Amino acid sequence: MKSASEQGAAPPELAGDTGRWAVEVHGLTKRFGARTAVDAVDLLVPRGVAFGYLGPNGAGKTTLIRSLLGLTRPDSGTISLLGVPVPEQRGRALARVGAIVDEPRFHGHLTGRENLKILAAARGGDADQQIGPALERTRLTGRADDKVSSYSMGMRQRLGLAACLLADPHLLILDEPMKGLDPAGMHETRELIRSLVDEGRTVVLSSHLLDEVERTCDQVAIVDRGKVIHQGSIGELMAGTEDRVEVECADPAAAARTLEGSGIASRVTITDTGLDIVLSAGPARQRAAEITRRLVEAGIAVHEVRPVHTSLEQWFLSVTSRLGEGS
């Protein structure tokens, strides 16, 4: 999945914005008493990407987002959104920012449309004219005139997204946008986020659903105990991980002997159905093809060769558990 900016086609609508980064944070610290929730975080989110902000519960994700949006005052550090400093020019910065923080809640005694009218009135400008399109885009038009108290969690999430769209946002900051959604809702939200990124908008999302982040985001920051421990594209993040293949074959022991010392595999493990092979450095596809060729030449029937991708979740868990052991 490539974003508009990655494709080198910066949308003309972005003309007029300043700065390279949608979000730029330096040395941001927020303490609650003795506990440091956000610890000297530096964060750079490029424009026009879907950016995942990942971390275990209590890592300080929501506190960082609340600081970005001026919902709470950080103890130190600098923030700018879309090139505009916050909190110095908070009103101007947030003019083109839409955000959901925590579970989206609204006035339950009002309809979805009425809630959006209130938010549009607070935004001013032409936000009122965005209500219809926002409801349509989030597929809420049919329920827009029902009271929010009758909405499901998924519908409230969509209403939260509709509220974001009132700003015609250049930047969306979404805290756990998949929370409470069923698989179909997750799929719809993922598609919506990707479509927003394809329009040149920047989406920052935090989520504990690492698989969803891997599917949705172009870049990611990993946060643990208030600190950002890695930041970059998912490709870069995964570059240091092992390439593995699983091989189902007729004689695993003979197959293992064939491959050991061949230079193709750095580690070969015999399993119930065949082999689990960690590939040595080099192009993974070519290494897998070479393994197949050698086994066939050795007269061993090969039933299946499966590449095993290390997921972001596996990487994330390995990193955070390593940190846990070190403490």
Added chain:
Amino acid sequence: MTPLDSTAVRRDSWLPPVPLIGAKILELRKRTVLMAVTVAFTVALPVTFYGIRLIYHLSDPAHYGPAGDPGALATAGTLMSEFGFIVAIAFGATAATGDLSDGMFRHLVITGRSRIALYLSRIPAGLALLLSLAAVGYTLAALATAYLGSPHSPGVPSPSAGALAGAGLWLELYLVIGFTVGHGLGALMGQRTVPVILLVVLQIIITPALADHALPHLVNVERLFVGVAMDQLQPSLLAGPHIGPTGGKVALPPMPTWAMATVIAGWIIGWSAIGAWKTATRDA
């Protein structure tokens, strides 16, 4: 997408825009229970009071005087001011805390609109609803006094239009105080129940006790209570038989008008400022 700098809207201004006030009126108007209670104590209360008096008078004119006897307006005014004040407190506290308790405050802050503007927008919105309903109720009471009273009781002078209007303005001012104090205290505490209880205790227990007894050496302290100042300012038309030395119904030595105005303005402005400060600094 619209360019960032095309947004000419001034979100940093602390003045609430008219559409935001209109949106807040919508939000409050749709609170069914709040509106039902408000209508009950501002409109239904005087209607019921005069309706019962009219029925008694029509059924037995020899024993029951005219429904709109001027003395009845004092009773109706007392009912409307006491219950109206409590309703005004609840209305103000609800206006202050509705966004917080419903989780809407965070959405509103994220719009970039000044928090002070968000806070101030609730005051004209709430007062527009509360005062208009109170005006309807009081107008009905005044009409009853004008048309169902004096012609049937020749010995009692009919109150002038100016006196009726003055009593109405006093009543409305009483509700403005209840609303703004409830609003400020609600915003400070972030919830509506405790502020309502505290202010009801102040209104129905502490203030009457202070107003009826001049405490030696503490008279000036007693005068700092807004209910005491309002009682001194009360028009004689509403004070009825409990009229005090200055036309109000209290036992304290009279306050100068400037002192009454200062105490009343201090409560309105002071509590509003405290609520605004808390709204501006609260974690959302």
